[in-house]
Amino acid sequence: MTKKQIWIIHIVFWLIFIVRSSTYFNYDNLQFELAFWGDAAEKKVFRYYPLLFTFLSSVVFYLNYLYVIPKFIGSKKLWRIVLGIIFIYSVFIGLRYFIEEYLLFVFFGFTNYNPMLPTSFYIVDNLYFASLSIVPSITIWVVVQFVQSQKEKTEALKLKTEAEINFLKSQVNPHFIFNTMNNIYYLVYQKSDLALPAIEKLSHLMRYITYESQEKWVSLEAEWDYITNYVELECMRINGKHFIVLEKTIEQPLLQLPPLLLLPFVENAFKHGEITDENYPLQIRIVQQEGKLIFETSNKINQYQKDKQQGIGVENIKRRLALQYPQRHTLTITQTETTYFCNLTIEL
Incomplete structure (x- = not known):
């Protein structure tokens, strides 16, 4: 008062x-x-x-x-x-x-x-x-x-929530850097011509992490651009053909959402997925219309090189969603023996 x-x-x-x-x-x-x-x-x-x-x-x-x-x-x-x-x-x-x-x-x-x-x-x-x-x-x-x-x-609860969100965001950055550096290491080890472009691409992504991700909100278009750049960087380490489908339907590109909110689902798809099978392409789909955001990923599970260590990405995002969109989101994850499907719906 x-x-x-x-x-x-x-x-x-x-x-x-x-x-x-x-x-x-x-x-x-x-x-x-x-x-x-x-x-x-x-x-x-x-x-x-x-x-x-x-x-x-x-x-x-x-x-x-x-x-x-x-x-x-x-x-x-x-x-x-x-x-x-x-x-x-x-x-x-x-x-x-x-x-x-x-x-x-x-x-x-x-x-x-x-x-x-x-x-x-x-x-x-x-x-x-x-x-x-x-x-x-x-x-x-x-x-x-x-x-x-x-x-x-x-106010105390707000400060506590902001502190927890910042902590969760800080976990995303090292997680992303760790995976990406492993990818670039692989390219350098293979003496690939893609190593230098990969490092350059990483520098652009790091600018986003260093500056824009420190804000409470970023535009939906900026977040999507970050995801597409990340996908391009991941594709550089893959030998042979890869099959990825990106779909975007955004009515309001300047609509705001928390930074780095969608990336862990994409990271998870690359980390545990198989994207060289033409019959099971990695699908990343984003739809924003009428105040609602739908983000979906679908991929074939890699049965041979699956990382047994559970990452922090998805659990991290579940907590962030609970803090930033309470009662305003639904997250559905469906997994079979061969496929992994994620659907996130947010009332913006």
């Missing part, structure tokens, strides 16, 4: 309070009248009562709001809460007695209460009038503290 909102709450309360303490209901005329005017003005006490009562209530209100509640009631200890309530009610009753029963009599020759009334009546009656400022001050303080506490919890 902002300071402006807190100020508005206080101002509204005091406007209501002043109106309430400055008017009374005239049963003869059956209407509300100001205590400063009309028949009520003939009773001298009513000329000063609203101002004095409002002043007294404001003193008690903010004494309670700024000191008593934080020190006593805010401690959540029963004995301190009881002590704080007794203290603030005693302050109100004592101050009101001093002002209305002593000062008014000294300066104007009258009092608010009949001197013949017993002290017990005065105390009981003022428990009600004290509550007009004390109870609202407690209520407003509790509401403000609750809202601020919820805001702090939300």
Whole structure:
């Protein structure tokens, strides 16, 4: 809750309070009248009562709001809460007695209460009038503290989520670099003419990782370009023909999504897939339309060179999706003896 909102709450309360303490209901005329005017003005006490009562209530209100509640009631200890309530009610009753029963009599020759009334009546009656400022001050303080506490919890959760997302993103980069360097090592070892172009291609991809991937969001087109560059780099290490189908249908290329969100599925397809079989090409498909993004990969499983070590990529992305698109995504992974299929749908 902002300071402006807190100020508005206080101002509204005091406007209501002043109106309430400055008017009374005239049963003869059956209407509300100001205590400063009309028949009520003939009773001298009513000329000063609203101002004095409002002043007294404001003193008690903010004494309670700024000191008593934080020190006593805010401690959540029963004995301190009881002590704080007794203290603030005693302050109100004592101050009101001093002002209305002593000062008014000294300066104007009258009092608010009949001197013949017993002290017990005065105390009981003022428990009600004290509550007009004390109870609202407690209520407003509790509401403000609750809202601020919820805001702090939300901000803390947001910071925690961002930290976890950044950590997950940092895992993607070494994972990608490790795989790619292995590929380039293979090309160099084979003395392939593709080694230098592969290094150049890697440098372009590293620029994306170093700069754009550090942003919270990137354009859908930029992410797709990164994926196609990655596919080209992977293809450089493959001897012979390879069969890859890339399909793209994007209505809004500038639509934003988190960087490096789709790459692990492609990495997984190359790492565990067989892309030299014409009958089972690696298929990478992206469709974005009407606020929905669909990303699919399908590949034949490599039965001979399958990496037994489980990568962090897909599990990493599952966690990121849960954090960044809660209740707004579905991820379906279907695996048979020969094929691996992944479908990711996101409500953007």
